[in-house]
Amino acid sequence: MDETELRLDGNAVAGILQEMFVPELTAARGRCVGCGEVGEMGAQHLYMYPHAPGAVLRCRFCEGVLAVMVRGGGRVRMALHGLVWLEVPQPAAPA
């Protein structure tokens, strides 16, 4: 089996992230703790499966864990310890 069949596009993480963060987060950028590369969240590698309570977002450069999300039991838990920082674009102020 090809590894790419097991891996969803990082954009698929958007729905989960929206439960915790209001703005569109796939455009957010983050710096990997492991290798220091900066990437957009939507371009990272997401390991997630149908009906799986947990999802793992990995760095597309080094495959290090950037974020883990587990939902179930009436909550979503998110760990972002694989990110040095996460940068969310600020919406333009209304004119």
Added chain:
Amino acid sequence: MRIISRGFRGRRDRTEGGRLPPGQYLVRDFPVLSAGPTPRTKLTDWSFSITGEVDEPKTWTWEQFRSLPTETLTRDIHCVTKWSKLDTAWEGVSVDTLLEGVETAAEYVMAFSDGDYTTNLPLEDLTGGRAWVAFAYDGAPLEPQHGGPARLLVPHLYLWKSAKWVRGLRLMNDDEPGFWETYGYHMYGDPWREQRYSGD
């Protein structure tokens, strides 16, 4: 509460004669789930270790591991993603065999794997003929996507406890959460009590 109804001979109900835990459905194939890319460790670089709270740590090379006595077994397996598969056929080394001669007062174990995956279990769930380090599935060497060259197999708990690509057991005096347990999966994971998340 665990209720197993064996039923009458030949009877097939929705729970396959009481073999399907609550909330699970049956599959015929073997879905692949993983928290990351499939590690590809060469057998010449592979080893299995018993470490942590032991008088003397033990290590086997692949060759030494494969010269240990093996067992074949057929078990039902249950994944937290709600699929169950009946009568899966494995070959492996019993954890009882690996722990022979190991002196320890530890009550918990952290299984650790290639790819930095870990999962915690009570030691007593790994002993008494209830757990194996499996290297063959359905009569063939265990494929990498199913955890080969060797995976832990603890069929009475949800499958995330059966760590793929397992490289050893670290014995611990106190329970500590493994990878998924840290993020909210249940510390024990009994499918018959639907222990999917902490608090279940």
